[in-house]
Amino acid sequence: MATIDRQATTLALAHALSAAERGLAVIPLSRTKLPALRSPHRDDPTAPPCRGDCGRFGHGVYDASTDPRRIRELFAAAPWATGYGIACGLEPHHLIGIDLDTKSGTDSSAALRELALRHLFTIPETVVVLTPSGGRHLWLSGPPDVVVPNSASRLAPGIDVRGAGGYLVGPGSRTEHGVYGTAPGTARLAPAPCPASLLRLLLPPPRSHHTATGTSTSGQGQGLVQFVLAAHEGQRNTRLFWAACRAYENGLGPQLTEALVDAAVRTGLTEREARSTITSASRMTLPHP
Known part of the structure; x- marks a missing residue:
């Protein structure tokens, strides 16, 4: 088992370094798909919020990097890692992940098609990652001045969104349920720009300003x-x-x-x-x- 784990870690590191070459910031993940490094502040309930300012590892997506040296250091600190996460919302791609789940018992792909018909947009050709459970992650690129929040089933049942502060499990990662991989023909694509109509749906509704009728x-x-x-x-x-x-x-x-x-x-x-x-x-x- 230890040999298999070392092989999985080596493969995960190789895939993570390849993703970093494409401008995608990464962190090591455990088999549970959670960040492999725990917070250094977990035993101090009085510690103020930290996004890595302390200089130590264990801050989730705030550890994410495209620097090969730092990535190797992250994986060296987490030799049990078998996968990697790709931080969303960061330059240069400002990645947005559309997670089409299958575990909710709903047809999330059909729900996305219905949204596309209703709001007059089409999903462009882009990177598609296949999950071990049969789901799909669609990678899209957002505008640099727009912050897309994370959400779960807000768009429609079974459709989750990964935006700023979130991450996507990278292709090549091994988890408890299997291996993530890219759909045929999409591995070398760049994340396509998010359609404007879909982007509006991903953002929180603007606050209403109730004024006298004018x-x-x-x-x-x-x-x-x-x-x-x-x-x-x-x-x-x-x-x-x-x-x-x-x-x-x-x-x-x-x-x-x-x-x-x-x-x-x-x-x-x-x-x-x-x-x-x-x-x-x-x-x-x-x-x-």
Whole structure:
């Protein structure tokens, strides 16, 4: 077993160094997919929060590096490591991970396709990592000035997001459940830019600024209603869903509901269909408890 572990550690280090050559900052992981090095402050409950300022290892993604010498030092300090994690949100890729899980009993791939249809985006050709459980990690690149938070099933059941402060298990890592690997044909791809419509979904809804009704709010609401009214057959539900999402994101959902329902009915949807679509938009957009 010790020989196997040493081999796994050697392979993990080799894969980690290869990832670092591509600009991806890495840390060693244990077989449980957790950072292999424990916090040096774990026995001191009074210690202030530390992100590696103390100079010691054991700070999770804050230890992540692209420096080969430092990476070797990290793995030397954790000879039991059998995998590596790739820190998200860092230069130059500003990596965003879309984790399509299979353990939740839901079809997360179908949920992502539905989101893509509703919000008019397509997932570009990019790096895809296959997990031992049958799931997939999609690697996307975000803008340098946007911080994407981590989330679990906020987009849809079974879809987790890894953003700033999070990490993805790197391909070639060995865990308790098996080995992570890249999907055929994607290993040498760069993380593709995240579609703008998807990026908006990944960000927390903006805080609503409730003010007295004025020309700007009225104009914005009227624009969303007109957007629904302009729908042709085959795009009525999609346009209504998009407009309802924008309304709720901007704190106008309750005020615009009846106007949006009326507009949708005038384009050919039934009132029941329209209200169901708007309810789905509110659930998708409003923050979960």
